[in-house]
Amino acid sequence: MSRTTKVSIIDYGIGNLFSVLKACEYVGMNPEITNNSKVIESSDAVILPGVGAFKDAMINLEKLDLVKPIIDFADSGKPMMGVCLGMQLLLTESEEFGSTKGLGIFQGVCKKFPIINPLNNEKVKVPQITWNNITVPDGINCFKENTPLNGINNNEHMYFVHSFYADSVKEEEVLSTTNYGGVEYCSSLNKNNIFAFQFHPEKSGQEGLKIYRNFKDIINKTNESRK
Template sequence: MSAVEKASRPRVAIVNFGMGNLFSVRQACLRAGLEPSITSKKAELLEADGVILPGVGAFGRAMETLREQGLVSVLKDLAAAGRPFMGICLGLQLLFDESIEFGRHEGMAIFAGQVVRLEPGIGPAGRPLKIPEIGWKPLRPPSGRGWDGSLLEGLPEGAHMYFVHSFHALAAKSESVLAITPFGDMNYCAAVQQGRLFACQFHPERSGPVGLKVYENFRKMILSGR
């Protein structure tokens, strides 16, 4: 790889805390022109141009593992320092104050709010709403917010993304919410962004071309800040 190519392929650390399938996150990074490494080493996180916190599984166990690995304060410091940061699925939920999944668990408290269960109910035409919610759902900006300058820039309103989850975040500060999606007769938070810290409940690496656009925007965010 030439020096020019290297400079245009920012290094991204995908945090490995033993939960979730990192294969697809890595493939999406490669496709978007990022240079991914899967790691749980502090030094590698600190050196990377950007950080991705993925995750599938239980909130409590995830926080426990991150604490044992000594990564909680590193991740909080990186986010606070404005290092480009993307949380995915459980990786979004972990950034909030706490979760009530199987008991009460403290999160990283970077975003104010709580992670709560999706409640089963009745959907369109009397058909039941199923939990876990699995499938493609449309994203909309909350009223008064656009996507310019965010990781959703360039996506059409109503773009469908792939979700798999039983819990969702209730953001205490509405200004951090970047996108919402409907569930029964309510909307919940599908993505948050504050400066260079972005997180989404859906899986952009499994959401086809519009999902890959989020990774491409992440690369742009990294390059624009150098």
């Protein structure tokens, strides 16, 4: 029997995990929604989803004793993907409700979108709830191979729902950028086998599903090389 791609979708009591689960199943992964650190440790990959408030999410992760298992998993070299709030949680801190410490896997701070566009003084609708473009960072021709964005067109539309964005990130870890409300910000991050997306690939149609398919390929490759 061929080995299945066992993916833990971390359940910390926030957000709708259903669509992440369905997208994983649709592309042929074997996902499980869990908050059990043993299950997480033994899986081939981890997805940290999430919608909602940063502080509540961190409190829940701490209550469930999931902070260390997630950081350990990130250090293990096995693939990991953060989506939406799940991306923000991987950063150093958030300015939501004063300042809240994050998991610190990527350097960066979550900032709120300005309510006035600094370029044209027009009102900005916050949260951003729309499809928006993801752009290849300056100086590169296309999205990096060996990442889930491999083969996605430059400026492809993805579906975004958020009020906070990643700021002060390391330039070399930026996988894509996006413009909203006069701010050009980092909409996906990558280092080693860790990926983070501010948009929802599981809500971004066929192109979003490509990201899940690519993630599955990365998991399989990693499994091969660890044998």
